[in-house]
Amino acid sequence: MLAELPITDIAQLLTRQLSAIVRDIAWVRPEICVFAFLILLVLADLIFKKQRGWLLSVLAILGLVATLLTLVQQWQLTHDQPHTSLLLNMLQLDRLGIYFKLLICSSALFTVLVSINYTTAASTKTSTFANFHIESLRKIGEYYSVLFGVVLGAMLLTMSTHLLMIYLAIELISISSYILTNFNFNRASAEASIKYVLFGGVSSGIMLYGMSLLYGLTGSLVISQPGFYEAIAAAAPLLVTIASVFTISGFLFKISSVPFHLWAPDIYEGAPTPIAAFFSIVPKAAAFVVLMRFIVVFFAETTIPWQAILAVLALVTIVIGNFVALWQKNAKRMMAYSSIAHSGFVLTGVLSYNNLGMTSVAFYMSVYALMNLAIFLIINMISRKTGAEEIGQYRGLGLQYPWIGILALVVLISLTGLPPTAGFTAKLLVFSSLWQAYQASNNTMLFILLIAGLFNTVISLFYYLKIPYYMFFKKAETSSVQSEFNNFRERKTKQVVYKTKFNLFDKILAFVLIIPLVILFFQSSWLIELISTISFEF
Template sequence: MSLSDQLTDILNSLGGFGPELWLSVAFCGLLLAELLLLRTNVGVRRRWLAGLSIGSLIVAGIWVAVLPARGFLFTHLLFVDNQAVYFQLIIVLSAVLVLAYEASVNSAADRPVGNRLPVEWYSLVLAMTLGMFLMTLSVNLLSIYLSIELVSICSYLLTALNADRKASEGGIKYLLFGAVSSAVMLYGMSLLYGMTGTLDLTADNFGIGLSQQDAPIATVAMLLTLAGLLFKLAGVPFHVWTPDAYEAAPVPVAAFFSVAPKAAAVLVFLRLVSALPVNGPAGGATITTLQTPLAILALAGILIGNLTALRQTDAKRLLAYSSIAHAGFLLVGVVALNPAGFNAVLFYAGTYLFMSLGAFFLIDLLARSQRSDSLSMDQFAGLGSRQPLLAVALTIIMLALTGLPPTVGFTAKLLSFSALFEAYQRSNDPWLLTLFGLGLLNALISLVYYVRIPFLLFFRPAPTNLAVPASLPRFATGLSVALALITLLLFLRPDLLTNWIAGL
């Protein structure tokens, strides 16, 4: 392509790159606003920055929803399709909800509860959202790597943003494991480039080149490339950072980590897996060569996440291991390698947004009601009678995370495992049957630790020296309860989401 054609393509691509450009401008504007508001009252500065951040994200979300442009951008570096739009809306919604919750619980300047985040966190959330937007659009190994690194750098900074020892340790561990996964991913990408001669996942040469390689070699290269995505998903074996980072980070940051990076990573995961050819010469790599390794990774994540969560006494660490288990459940749909499985992944990612954020917000509010920064399990004893609305809402969320009716968690797992069983009937792979059986068994095992908090809330007496409950912000309380109600609504009306997904 000549230079003039490249310039023309760049100019034409700007029309489909509007939300990303807007987020870039908003990020720079927010940095400038921080400087301009430096001499103002802290409470006023936080309100302005929170309002500007939420407003910028809402504009980006609306722009994404109404953007008519579809197709390749910047010479096949990026690709805008309906699936990218769907995941971008999940990312924007999670960012808006997290920012709104944080602004509500820390609105009072004299509020003593909670680790108040520095004002720099608003601009970092915008930058991280921009990185995840780019991840959802990336169909080139180079753009995938750069967008993941942008998200990772922002994640490290958000984890270590508070100036205390725990935050510093969590940030350093996150950084070290992130550096290792990035190095492994980059090595895998170099192998894929050497095998195919292209970085473009959508190029014919990519699939043809892989099909001409021995299946074990191509599988190893692909798994190495998926390392960075498993890191963002909190998937095994790149999950070790998760409990320390979640425990060190303030609740809004941990809640954001549990949803948005997973949504962006799972779409890139689907794009990479789908880039493998369906058919090829005997002994060559095809899409089914990844099925067994992915089934093992999914099963390992489910087992490690659930079994380790049984021993946790800190609520944030429990939710961290729950996040690892749910990363495994997310991969169940990918393992199916059929349209039903891919649609199940989209449904699971969309509904997990409400379940995970609801869990973090409600647990945080119950801790705040006792004027405590701690999120240990014992402190929830007897709070069901003192905070009945929050306790009932948290019980609903815990049932949803387990995957029990009448919550949408049941629907999400039903769709995923139905697609997996369909794939097993087609391939007769024993690993798929093992994943099916043990995955369903682990859904029951998870009930033990998910129901532990509701059990403490309603069936354990409160300590005699329990402090007078603190008043909680109405907006944060209403938002958290609404998330629990949405999990019930989507169980009764899953078509609100499935019809949309079917049209992607």
């Protein structure tokens, strides 16, 4: 295109574009902030070789707080403009993106706060796993900077409307995640990391192929422009299907939806616990935003029943996530399957494709972030204290430490989706939007999803309740009159009575995460009020 223009026009074009880029730089301040602190973290890590653990943590916290402040400022500035294109249509600034960026940064902040303890407490050598905890302490600088890499990628992904930008952002998330997975520095962690690389590589390859097909069909890479849908609507349905399915598989991989969910359990189990919580929220939130933006493309092509197909996908995701979770014995692995099921619920909100659905996705993801951070924090607290990650080893903990038991119970009730917790409100909104979608389209598949999705609550109750079941119903000490065989089996899961107390800082964090879960049930309007100012027309 440039070659046909005279040189003066090119010069003019370039200056115009350059000045546009310079003008837009102010709008990517949060991303610049994250990037700057990423560099700072690397430098600080290099300079202060010795006593730097606390310094790096402070730096990471500062960075995220600064980013959050710039985001809040952006939120206030965008109250009257629905969306602005930035950097030559590469990114789009709107409240949807900012909302999710706030969510991402807050989750990252909590992850850092949890990680401080994860690393320092282990250095006392009390834990049997001390050696690799110390290893990770020595690498805390890398840990934080790679974490910032994921945050940066996720933030960019929430704003991307350009296929190339989407790809780059996803790759940034993926590559940083591969490294983070290995930060336990043991065999399981390394294996998880390699699995993640293999699955991730294949899925991003498929996605890139799909994107190139889309580009071939439309001649454009910007999904937010009307020309893009028009070209899609005009193209042959079969080709569009193939291209869209390939592209979407990359997103589905990130949200760990069936059939791209196989990586999740191994990675959650192998990765450090704070990172598992982080993985279950941040990349997923970002991928859901891009999916919400991309789904418009689907619905532009009307000959294929996209809604029904996505409904089947959501249903299968919910069912498989919940049923496989039933058989899990490891708490982190169980939570991995639970988070797969939750992806199905959020996907339900996305496929409803109405305003209420989008609102419910934003609400659900916020509540989900609170729940997952909280439950992984509790798992982490317990495993640091007792070394237990198997649910069977939780016996008697609730009676010994009632507060921890009650907190865990509230989170699990919320994860199940029962009142009086925000998890219920989130499910109510998602399924209301689905009811609305069914009323509008009369698509039987949506009704089946409604019924089956809600009844899955019962299945999920069964495995979530396992944790309070062991915590409260099982005694820590077992009676002496038992058969040899039973004694042998009991010995493996028998609980030692621990004298030390839980870390006060962790307890406060848990309260900070869990109290909103109850408040957001009784006053859900506070959050909905915020979300309702987001415009869902892209």
